[in-house]
Amino acid sequence: MRTGNSQSAPEHVTATPSSVNLVLTVTVNGQILYISSNCKDVLGYTKEMLIGTSIKNIIHKDDRFMLESYFFNKQQQSACALRVLKTNNDIIWFETIVEPIFDTTSFEYEEILLKMNVLVDPTNDCMLEENSPNTLLSSLFPDKSFPITRLVDAPNLIDEAPFPIIIAKLGQIVYLNREAASLLEIQQPNEVIGNSIYQFIDEEFHEVVSKRIEQLQSGFRLGIIEQKWLKQNNEKIYLEVKEVPIYIHDEIYEYIVLHDISSRKSFHDIIHRSRERYQRIIQNSIDTIAVIYQNNWVFINDSGVKMFGANSYTEMLGKNIYTFLHPDNHDQVREFIGIVNSEKKEVNFSKQSWYTFQGKQIYTELIGIPTTYFGEAAVQVIIRDISDRIKAEELMIKSEKLSIAGQLAAGIAHEIRNPLTAIKGFLQLFNDEIQGKQNYFDIIFSELSRIELILSELLLLAKPSEIKFKNKDIRIILRDVVTLLETQAILQNIQINIDFVNQDSIITCDENQIKQVFINLIKNAIDAMENGGTIIIRTRVTNDSIYILFIDEGCGIPMSILDRIGEPFYTTKEKGTGLGLMVSYNIIENHNGEITVDSKEHEGTTFKIKLPRINDTV
Incomplete structure (x- = not known):
């Protein structure tokens, strides 16, 4: 017997032939509408004690949520292990199958059917209390010497029963009442006495019936089972079959009660198909x-x-x-x-x-x-x-900004560059004539050079140079860029480490533009590492893509502004233009690639470039 302290069913607990079936029907809110009559034997409750009450009252509190979930999940049809409380608060584990019955038009549940098998620990010698040989009909046959032939002399006891009953011995029919003969359309009931019961059972169920007879002969009660039987004219019929062992002449016989469920089965098949169709819609x-x-x-x-x-x-x-x-x-x-x-x-x-x-x-x-x-x-x-849609919208907005920035750049470049050239020329003339003010002129020329740098980047954005695509190994381009910037990095106590995969890393690109992107990202990493550190440049390849990662140990980018990286004129650097990354994004986009950035404040930043891989040699 399980105790209330159990939290989960042991893994070795399985349903055994000694399982006692309980069948319940409940409403959608858990009110018990029906419970099989053996509830008294199994749980100690009478039917009157349970009908109309909530099933939650007899389910262990830790298992109620599981049961509710199975009630609701139309797809879930596997059995679940539940603890049920007896009248004395002892616990019995049940293997429970939940079969909701719902309206075919609204797909709302009308009733819910629970089929519950007692779980028995096969390592425990103590089986269910009620596993002793069944004495259900002992009141009918108090004298064990009662001859089997005298069954026909007890019409008020069995023959007039309002449900079909068959009594058999090892599968051989020894008696059937009027309702059984009527159900199976047997014209001369006496003629089938002594015949095998298998002649009325579909061949598909012969093995199951054989095993159940063995269990009955061992004195076990068996639960209700659905079977396909045959009438005497071979017409198929669906039955619910309840079998219990009875003693007659100190021998065990099979007492079989039949219930015609053909109409219900047909209706349930319709319901089941509708439910399956509905479930497929949901799941797919x-x-x-x-x-x-x-x-x-x-x-x-x-x-x-x-x-x-x-x-x-x-x-x-x-x-x-x-x-x-x-x-x-x-x-x-x-x-x-x-x-x-x-x-x-x-x-x-x-x-x-x-x-x-x-x-x-x-x-x-x-x-x-x-x-x-x-x-x-x-x-x-x-x-x-809608993540992809949101991303596409953000890319569209960014593209619009790029387009607007390009238009602005063209206008600014044309309107400013010519006057700037004239100003610079006159200042050079004044510089030769005015002595003692050299420091002022140096500052002026420095700022003019900065304006020219901004204009150059604007012009590149507004009117990019002609792109010349060639197949190049990305590792060679990266090594060239590292060689170019390594000295600058060393001066700032920064080490550049490379981690390249030993696989072909060929892309189709304009080498100068790709170099411009790499230079920009490495310089940004150097600027972000005021206290020195390490920059890692790593490549990874897949069948159709090459990934280049630039990982620094700098100050990082605050999460609040991370999404704005790459916008025109937006920069976190005091002397930045906000155009370098924008140009880089534009170049990578023109190479059918993408740039993503991941950063943690005070920990560092990783820029990841994805480019199409060419399965070819340079």
């Missing part, structure tokens, strides 16, 4: 479909499991939604759920941000639909991942 949806109850995920489809990077459905089950949601969206989502629950209508929520199990940020839009979960208000949500 590219959008996440989930149910939120008391701020927890209680159902989520496969797309949702994948979107959040979970390993399985159970990893999401029961988790609080706000552990995934960006803090900035908490209040908005609470309001969203409140509106859905209070106004009982579909509500749209345009944009929110979530975090996956891996910490990746994703953007979604929500549709909330009121629903019920175990009879209580809940929210069904359709979540569409």
